[in-house]
Amino acid sequence: MKPGKHLILLKELFPFTFVVLIWLIHLTQGFLETSWAHYSVLPRTIHGLIGIIATPLLHADFTHLMGNTVPLLILGVLLWQNYKEIAGKVFWLIYFTNGILLWLFARDSFHLGASGVVYGLAFFLFFSGFIRKIPRLTMISFLLIFLYGSMVWGIFPFDPTVSWEGHLYGALVGIILAFVLRKQGPQPVNFWKDEEELEDLDSHLIEEEKALLTPEQIASLSVDNPEIQTPKQEEPKVIQINYDYKPKND
Numbered sequence: 001m002k003p004g005k006h007l008i009l010l011k012e013l014f015p016f017t018f019v020v021l022i023w024l025i026h027l028t029q030g031f032l033e034t035s036w037a038h039y040s041v042l043p044r045t046i047h048g049l050i051g052i053i054a055t056p057l058l059h060a061d062f063t064h065l066m067g068n069t070v071p072l073l074i075l076g077v078l079l080w081q082n083y084k085e086i087a088g089k090v091f092w093l094i095y096f097t098n099g100i101l102l103w104l105f106a107r108d109s110f111h112l113g114a115s116g117v118v119y120g121l122a123f124f125l126f127f128s129g130f131i132r133k134i135p136r137l138t139m140i141s142f143l144l145i146f147l148y149g150s151m152v153w154g155i156f157p158f159d160p161t162v163s164w165e166g167h168l169y170g171a172l173v174g175i176i177l178a179f180v181l182r183k184q185g186p187q188p189v190n191f192w193k194d195e196e197e198l199e200d201l202d203s204h205l206i207e208e209e210k211a212l213l214t215p216e217q218i219a220s221l222s223v224d225n226p227e228i229q230t231p232k233q234e235e236p237k238v239i240q241i242n243y244d245y246k247p248k249n250d
Contacts, residue, residue, distance in 0.1 A: 011088065015076025019069055022114065025057050026065050040112035041102045052099035055166075056114040068114045071148065075121040078140055083128075086185040094120030094173050101169040111163040116170035119155070122148055123174030131182050 029036055040055045042048030059065040080087045098116035122144060129141030155168040 012080050015073055019072055022057050026059055037112055040110045042110055043103050043106045055099055055112050056117050058112040071118045083185045086181055090177055097173045098170045102166055106165040111166055116166035119167045119170035120174040123171040124178050127175050127178035133188050
């Protein structure tokens, strides 16, 4: 396998790699009988800055971890399979921007978990599918409504034990990226433009054929291709001889 193919394969496996990483971190805490929750975002504190990186990697318990694992895998695979060119950019912008917004504006409490990333991916895929007007991506948007439509309630402060700010900021970042990056990645095919280009190419090829073919070849092709006009050939001149016959006198 070529080196380039190895790199492509690693990128497509990134969602699985990320999920394995957060599971290893959580299992390590259990094995050591400790908690690293204090490394998550604590808004507007110097110590809490490390949480911008650490927060999506840390979870309160196995229920919290499992709740993020499945959507991370599903949304991550959808992103990397359908937005290959910009998948990494989208993921890391959501990852870091959500953490920065939490540090700046969230409540004075520890905020941990990858839920903000999940919301960012979901809202990016949903809005991007409709913005780009590509049937395949639009179908993904409708699929997300069916699978995760109830996620929208998570952006409201109904439960004080849940970091609804992380959900809200992740969703906002996903929506903004869907608009900002709409000219990057997969684009709709302009069939009308393609047809015009093909017609121009056909006309150009016909002109080249006229220049390269002999008159005899053009004449043989003109029956099948009316675009190639057979040059007019001059009719041969007929010489007419008139004479009078006179019988010989005896």
